[in-house]
Amino acid sequence: MCARRERDRLFDPGHLGELTRYVPVELVDAVLAEHGGLQKRLRLLPSRVGVYLLLAMGLFASVSVPGVWRKLCANLPGGRREPSEKALRDLRRRIGPAPLKALFEVVAGPMGWPTGPGMSYGRWRLVAFDGCSSIKVPDTQANRTWLGLINHVRGGRAGYPLLGLMALVETGTRSLLGARFGRIHQGETTQARRLLHLLTPDMLLLADRAFDGAAFLAEVRATGAQFLVRISAARRWPQQAVLADGSRLCLAGALTVRMIDADLHIRLADGTRLQEHYQLATTLTDPEQHPGETLVRLYHERWEAESTFLALRHTLLGGRVLRSGDPAGIAQEMWALLTLYQVLRMAMTDATAHRCLDPDRAGFTIALNTARDQVVLAVQGDAADLKGTIGRAVLAHVLPPRRPRVSARKVKSPISRYHANTSGRPATSTPISHMDIRLQEPPTRPPTLPQRILALLHTAPGHHWHRNEIARALDIERTDYLRQQLAAGIRHGWIRKIKDATYTTALTTPNTP
Numbered sequence: 001m002c003a004r005r006e007r008d009r010l011f012d013p014g015h016l017g018e019l020t021r022y023v024p025v026e027l028v029d030a031v032l033a034e035h036g037g038l039q040k041r042l043r044l045l046p047s048r049v050g051v052y053l054l055l056a057m058g059l060f061a062s063v064s065v066p067g068v069w070r071k072l073c074a075n076l077p078g079g080r081r082e083p084s085e086k087a088l089r090d091l092r093r094r095i096g097p098a099p100l101k102a103l104f105e106v107v108a109g110p111m112g113w114p115t116g117p118g119m120s121y122g123r124w125r126l127v128a129f130d131g132c133s134s135i136k137v138p139d140t141q142a143n144r145t146w147l148g149l150i151n152h153v154r155g156g157r158a159g160y161p162l163l164g165l166m167a168l169v170e171t172g173t174r175s176l177l178g179a180r181f182g183r184i185h186q187g188e189t190t191q192a193r194r195l196l197h198l199l200t201p202d203m204l205l206l207a208d209r210a211f212d213g214a215a216f217l218a219e220v221r222a223t224g225a226q227f228l229v230r231i232s233a234a235r236r237w238p239q240q241a242v243l244a245d246g247s248r249l250c251l252a253g254a255l256t257v258r259m260i261d262a263d264l265h266i267r268l269a270d271g272t273r274l275q276e277h278y279q280l281a282t283t284l285t286d287p288e289q290h291p292g293e294t295l296v297r298l299y300h301e302r303w304e305a306e307s308t309f310l311a312l313r314h315t316l317l318g319g320r321v322l323r324s325g326d327p328a329g330i331a332q333e334m335w336a337l338l339t340l341y342q343v344l345r346m347a348m349t350d351a352t353a354h355r356c357l358d359p360d361r362a363g364f365t366i367a368l369n370t371a372r373d374q375v376v377l378a379v380q381g382d383a384a385d386l387k388g389t390i391g392r393a394v395l396a397h398v399l400p401p402r403r404p405r406v407s408a409r410k411v412k413s414p415i416s417r418y419h420a421n422t423s424g425r426p427a428t429s430t431p432i433s434h435m436d437i438r439l440q441e442p443p444t445r446p447p448t449l450p451q452r453i454l455a456l457l458h459t460a461p462g463h464h465w466h467r468n469e470i471a472r473a474l475d476i477e478r479t480d481y482l483r484q485q486l487a488a489g490i491r492h493g494w495i496r497k498i499k500d501a502t503y504t505t506a507l508t509t510p511n512t513p
Contacts, residue, residue: 065323132313147162167179169304173348260292262279264435463504470482
């Protein structure tokens with residue numbers, strides 16, 4: 001009996017306070033067994049305890065690892081010998097990053113009811129892609145080799161290697177459906193492609209101009225999901241038709257999308273007036289079912305993904321550098337941090353569901369501080385208490401309804417491109433008193449070379465045009481560039497090649513590309 005009691009005492013620090021209900025010991029043991037992280041003999045520091053230690057390190061980012069251990073054991077019965085820093089370090093190495101990644105993938109996913117406030121548009125759940133490139137890691141040789149150092153646009157190099165994080169976020173609850181991280185130089189779309197398998201036909205994806213490539217949007221659409229993406233003003237996709245509301249159908253590669261041009265005229269509470277132009281692309285092509293003004297307002301839900309990164313980078317980490325000096329340790333730490341963030345969102349979403357409140361009104365800082373208290377008190381709560389202590393704290397201090405507001409995109413860093421406020425926006429957050437959205441007619445632009453080529457081919461649809469003949473008719477001196485455009489037209493199905501250097505149109509109308 002004494003031996004059994006002593007054995008149980010070894011596992012007592014394996015808890016996360018009330019959050020243990022979302023990460024039960026059975027789940028932790030299962031991912032450890034699946035990924036080879038279980039100890040081969042009973043140790044003074046079992047692997048299960050190590051997983052909870054890693055999760056608690058995210059709760060107490062400003063505390064040393066031995067200090068986190070002391071918080072886990074602070075209210076446990078009986079005296080315990082505190083392990084050395086080396087013993088805790090060896091415990092982390094024994095576990096590795098794979099069990100923490102598997103644990104995150106179990107808890108990741110949408111949380112909100114589709115009919116809940118702020119969850120969906122029509123029959124589609126709102127999700128967003130976004131990236132964060134400001135998470136700092138220790139400046140060690142191993143981390144520099146993995147991530148490199150960033151050259152700032154205003155000169156100089158970053159003091160710490162920076163980790164690039166890409167996430168697919170449910171905008172209604174700010175929960176994570178998936179995440180990837182690595183070198184910033186990989187590019188956001190490269191990382192986002194590794195999360196496309198998480199998109200389903202019942203989702204509407206929101207994204208900014210970093211994701212406006214035609215090839216990437218085609219991959220998004222191949223998942224069955226719809227999208228609403230802001231497009232760079234430099235994009236000049238071929239126009240097919242103008243719709244009743246002034247929006248237009250365009251061809252993004254082989255994909256037909258609806259383009260919406262809108263001017264936003266904003267008046268702020270302090271009297272400031274702002275104007276901004278938006279160009280959006282969407283697969284919701286019916287202007288009667290999906291009015292352009294409604295979609296322009298809906299696009300701003302994308303900013304909920306920025307709030308996700310604010311909670312991770314500033315509220316949880318406090319802007320601090322991660323702890324680990326090698327890539328395996330950083331990966332382990334990041335998966336633990338993402339798992340912790342997700343289970344905090346679970347507790348908050350469960351709380352707001354009791355009152356049918358918009359999850360926007362749940363305070364992340366309130367939930368975080370209450371969870372910290374429960375860890376120190378070693379209170380795991382009653383499974384029958386659906387709200388829990390964290391939920392009651394969130395509901396006792398509900399935030400006011402969100403209001404439209406504007407502030408300058410500015411950071412206090414002399415080497416950041418956002419150091420100076422050049423946008424004309426107020427330096428502090430200012431409420432919007434009125435916003436007028438005006439849909440614009442499609443801009444008048446000179447025809448592109450593919451459009452000129454097709455217009456020429458349609459002057460004689462049955463004629464077989466030699467490449468030199470096309471060059472003379474269009475006054476093109478660089479035949480190598482013409483050859484590239486003709487090859488692109490063949491790939492997209494606009495032009496048909498008859499024989500070497502001889503072409504004809506493959507379309508019935510000249511205005512498709």
